Amino acid sequence: MDNDRSPSNMLVLEFKEDRALTEMMRRRVSSLQRSGQKRQDGERLLLPYEAVYRLDFDNQELNFSRWYFSLSGHGRVTITGISQHWTPDLTNLMTRQLLEPIGTFWRNADDPMDSPLKWLEADMQEFGERIAELAKVRKVMYFLLALKEGAEAANLSCSVEFTPEE
Structure with a gap:
């Protein structure tokens, strides 16, 4: 990070759970299970340990600076970006809309x-740069967060810092 920049120049965006969208995606899974239907070819269904989070961009001309993670306890959190503009009433999530690389952070069960x-x-750096690139054409970006190995949403804080382009 460039120490010459003033802290007021930084923009920190926190990942916020989109409960309505997560619930809508869970209803899709339940509906398919109840009716005995199969998912569409290429459709990506929400897994029980996943939730949809979002970042809202007031400023769209950004450069990635750094990540901030906080996880109380042990566990693994995987963040996958979604490339689509979300219209869940019209389109289901398709696997081809998931971005690479994914971000992962963790603390093992045997770690203090x-x-x-x-x-x-390197993956987190590239992922942050990709988010800044997509922010140029989006006001909102969606993510799947998978909480595994004991990680819980209540114990998680994840945000990303950007600097406005000059």
């Missing part, structure tokens, strides 16, 4: 509780 979180730095 106060140990720092681990992550794949």
